[in-house]
Amino acid sequence: MSSPNDTQLAATDTKTGLSAVLAQNAGSFVGLILPVAIILALTIWPTITGKDITRESIFTIMLSIALASSLNILLGYTGYVSFGHVVFFGLGGYVGFYLMAVQGWSLWLAMPMGGLAAGLLAFLLGKAILRLRGGYFALATIGVNEAMRAFINNFKPFGGPVGMTLNFQVYKDYGGAARALSLAFYILAALTLLIVIISYLVRTSKFGLGLLAIREDEDAAEVMGVVAPSAKTWAYVLSAILPGIIGVLFFFKNGSIEPVPAFRLNFSIEMIVMVMLGGQGTVLGPIIGGVGYQSLRGFLLTSPLFKNIQLAVAGALLLVIVLFVPAGLVGWLRNRFPALRRVLQ
Amino acid sequence: MILQLEGVSKNFGGLRALSDVTFDLPEGQILGLIGPNGAGKTTLFNSISGVYTPTEGRVIFRGQDVTRNKPYExxxxxxxxxxxxxxPxxxxxxxxxxxxxxCFGREGxxxxxxGKIADxxxxxxxxxxxxxQLAGSLNVGQKKRLEMARALAARPYLLLLDEVLAGLNPSEIGHMVDIVRSIRDQGVTIIMIEHVMKAVMSVSDRLLVLDYGSQIAEGTPHDVANDPKVIEAYLGDPDLALRLMRDETRA
Amino acid sequence: MDFLLTSILDGLLLGFVYGLAAMGLTLIWGVMNVINLSHGPIISLGMFGVYLLFSGLGINPYVALIFVAIFGLLLGIVIYFVAVNRVINAPHLSTLLATFSVAMIITGLGTAVFSASPRNVDYSLGSFTLGSATIPINRIVAAALSMLITAGLYIYLRRTRSGRYIRAVANNRNAAELMGVPSVRILALSFGIGTMLATVAGGLIATLFPFTILAGGTYELKSFVIGVLGGLGNPVGALLGGLILGVLEGIIPTFMPATWVPVIEFILFVLILMVRPQGLFGAKKS
Incomplete structure (x- = not known):
């Protein structure tokens, strides 16, 4: 059956053949080991060192990982660039915060409502703007974020431009402010673990395969039978829910919410940078990207040499990555060492 | 009949790319679709497979009107x-x-x-x-076979092949023709667009000839090859006449 | 009624400048399908260029525009070769991020040098009254210059060889290459002209309002809106889009609080994107 040049080339293929054998022996969840190990290590780190300041910086890293991993479902798996993903964080945060601050709901009920609001927005937007391809979709997401921020700025029930604050008494229900801070950290850790597992399950499922097909060639995917409009919409919804929930948690911990920090466009772009840095389309990439980006930022902000030009240095680094390592660190490793593919999902 | 086209036309702005194409395709046959470049062959495929919605006419697939269906449907x-x-x-x-x-084909x-089917x-x-291997790293001939494999894995009733022989060397062509035949023998109906005349003549049960978006002939390979209208259409395209001659000399 | 007229007039005058600010963005977008996210910081550079030449060397701001234009052209060509050329055929994300990293570099360095405190070009040509309206002459000059530059660009794109090359590349890069158009040089030139327009627009804005190094961001967002209003690559479309936006910004505050302006602007933006992604007046690019 096979043509002569085929068998000839097959002999040189032992490297990929070997990795296939390794893969079969290693079990099916091997790709999840590294991501989960990193999240767990980050979670217990502050307990080991016992310093609150460590916990605060790890909170930021964890937040980055969770948001970047969420965005990755849309950006990395489906190939749609959302420049305004922060809108889900902001809207979820606002809805949850309103329920806690004005309606007196508990954090436990407000969080799912924030997720629901974000998911619902993504569903409606999915129907409307996911038809747009490439740069047009990216622009539309910017427009949506700006429109939402401007609207909330005028929306009296949410406090307009001044936003809302939580009464300090609220934290008493959670054992005082200190306990609430620590509680927020562990909730975030659990949510981060959850999104990483979801990300892995999507990556290795039939649904995920459909998303990857859309990323590679949407028209060809439709011809193959991938129902692209609904697959894209669900990917969008999935990538929006966790940021919505985390928004509630973040502003609960913060104690106040305002339009500008809730819908900061640069925050969206930071998420993209983290996904790119680590490697889009992989489970591990956004984790590495989140840790790497925040560590780098921390270093630049505190180093006397780069303190004033940290933004410019970060920009130059991003440019180098985009131009020379577009697959990100994990993607680069996967391409360089195919045998590692199973471990570096 | 597995597929029936009734007066299918497709306009792009003022341009009429397909006009009034009508034919019936019985199950288990190979229909060769030929015609000069720009005759509307791929447009016809797109109109059948849901990529385009025909401007006029109806497409009926296995007794069901699918004129306005999406590709994934x-x-x-x-x-x-x-x-x-x-x-790829x-x-x-x-x-x-x-x-x-x-996964996404008929049997879902x-x-x-x-995975088993794929193997x-x-x-x-x-x-x-x-x-x-990554699909992007294959050569053109291998990519063509990959496209074929992907389509076959869907276990289709009807397979549309768009120039699967183009760009292949003679031994690859022979191999691909064998594949096409054995797919038909498994009971799959096939429509194939092809420029490699010898191959399409030998493999097709019937031929349909398009020129400027209209069907100018339909019948057995023998009838079509001797149809003056077809010869005229092809002579009007020096490129193709040249290619046909080259095919002859190569054979 | 009088108030409404004043608002419209105000909006129209401002609209010309908005249009000019957007022109560079839509030109680059239309020619090479790159959405230049460094557009805003480049506008800011134009503002600071005029500011430095005026405050530092005492050069008339309108004369300073010429130097700023040359600087913008060269800067754009440099940016093209450093950041864009390598990823021009890569997926959209690459060019978006490449130009965004340029924005980060410019903003980062700009903040370090100029800080984020507001500046202004203190150069007033006075004003005149029309009925109950008082109109600063700076605005009229800015509007007139914007029109002049638009006309110049229009003629350049139609009448000169390099201009026609730009349109050919915009239309179909591959076909243009086959016909012997040096596409890389033309792309670099287009990018240069795009940033030149941005710096000049920034310079003009500096003669109207106080600004900071971050001020260009607002105009970048407005330019997106104008881009989808007016279509891509067409200078007249950008000017029309700018006028529409300017008039909207003039009229809306007479009906509702001014803070609703961005809400309406961006909802309009998303709606137009959904219905006619090629722009209201545009008819190209998918």
């Missing part, structure tokens, strides 16, 4: 196709490409079952040794 109903310019999912492996074909398998199909088209 056609895939689920049991139609699969390859593209003239290959469209480059960053996925060969095997993943074919698994996707099986889960990943496990699809069978890859063996069948001779790509098994390359299963774990």
């Amino acid at each position: 056609m895939a689920k109903l049991g139609m699969a196709r390859t593209h003239q310019i290959v469209r 999912l480059n960053e996925l492996t060969v095997r993943e490409n074919v698994i996707a074909g099986s 398998h889960g990943l496990k079952a699809a 069978e199909v890859l063996e069948f088209v001779g790509l098994a040794p390359r299963s774990d």
Whole structure:
């Protein structure tokens, strides 16, 4: 059956053949080991060192990982660039915060409502703007974020431009402010673990395969039978829910919410940078990207040499990555060492 | 009849790319679709497979009106196709490409079952040794076979092949023609667009000739080859006349 | 009624400048399908260029525009070769991020040098009254210059060889290459002209309002809106889009609080994108 040049080339293929054998022996969840190990290590780190300041910086890293991993479902798996993903964080945060601050709901009920609001927005937007391809979709997401921020700025029930604050008494229900801070950290850790597992399950499922097909060639995917409009919409919804929930948690911990920090466009772009840095389309990439980006930022902000030009240095680094390592660190490793593919999902 | 076209036309702005195409295709046959460049062959495929919605006319597939169906609906109903310019999912492996074909095609398998089918199909088209390679790293001939494998993995009733022989060397052409025949022998109906005349003449049960978007002849390969209208259409295209002559001399 | 007229007039005058600010963005977008996210910081550079030449060397701001234009052209060509050329055929994300990293570099360095405190070009040509309206002459000059530059660009794109090359590349890069158009040089030139327009627009804005190094961001967002209003690559479309936006900004505050302006602007933006992604007046690019 096979043509002569085929068998000839097959002999040189032992490297990929070997990795296939390794893969079969290693079990099916091997790709999840590294991501989960990193999240767990980050979670217990502050307990080991016992310093609150460590916990605060790890909170930021964890937040980055969770948001970047969420965005990755849309950006990395489906190939749609959302420049305004922060809108889900902001809207979820606002809805949850309103329920806690004005309606007196508990954090436990407000969080799912924030997720629901974000998911619902993504569903409606999915129907409307996911038809747009490439740069047009990216622009539309910017427009949506700006429109939402401007609207909330005028929306009296949410406090307009001044936003809302939580009464300090609220934290008493959670054992005082200190306990609430620590509680927020562990909730975030659990949510981060959850999104990483979801990300892995999507990556290795039939649904995920459909998303990857859309990323590679949407028209060809439709011809193959991938129902692209609904697959894209669900990917969008999935990538929006966790940021919505985390928004509630973040502003609960913060104690106040305002339009500008809730819908900061640069925050969206930071998420993209983290996904790119680590490697889009992989489970591990956004984790590495989140840790790497925040560590780098921390270093630049505190180093006397780069303190004033940290933004410019970060920009130059991003440019180098985009131009020379577009697959990100994990993607680069996967391409360089195919045998590692199973471990570096 | 597995497929019936009733007066199918397609306009792009003021341009009429297809006009009043009508034919019936019985199950189990190979229909060759030929015609000069720009005659509307790929447009016809796109109109059948749901990529375009015909401006006029009806497409009936297995007794069901599918004129306004989307491509993915056609895939689920049991139609699969390859593209003239290959469209592999480059960053996925060969095997993943074919698994996707099986997962989202007519039978809608889960990943496990699809994996088995993919292995069978890859063996069948001779790509098994390359299963774990990225699709983007294949050469053109291999990519054509991958497209074929992906379409077959969907287990379609009707297979649309768009120039699967173009760009292949003579031994690859022979191999591909064998594949096409054995697919037909498994009971799959096939429409193939082809420029390699000798091959399409030998493999097709019937031929349909398009010129400027209209069907100018339909019948057995023998009848069509001797139809003065067809000869005229082809002589009007020096490029193709040249190619036909080259095919003759090569044979 | 009088108030409404004043608002419209105000909006129209401002609209010309908005249009000019957007022109560079839509030109680059239309020619090479790159959405230049460094557009805003480049506008800011134009503002600071005029500011430095005026405050530092005492050069008339309108004369300073010439130097700023040359600087913008060269800067754009440099940016093209450093950041864009390598990823021009890569997926959209690459060019978006490449130009965004340029924005980060410019903003980062700009903040370090100029800080984020507001500046202004203190150069007033006075004003005149029309009925109950008082109109600063700076605005009229800015509007007139914007029109002049638009006309110049229009003629350049139609009448000169390099201009026609730009349109050919915009239309179909591959076909243009086959016909012997040096596409890389033309792309670099287009990018240069795009940033030149941005710096000049920034310079003009500096003669109207106080600004900071971050001020260009607002105009970048407005330019997106104008881009989808007016279509891509067409200078007249950008000017029309700018006028529409300017008039909207003039009229809306007479009906509702001014803070609703961005809400309406961006909802309009998303709606137009959904219905006619090629722009209201545009008819190209998919």
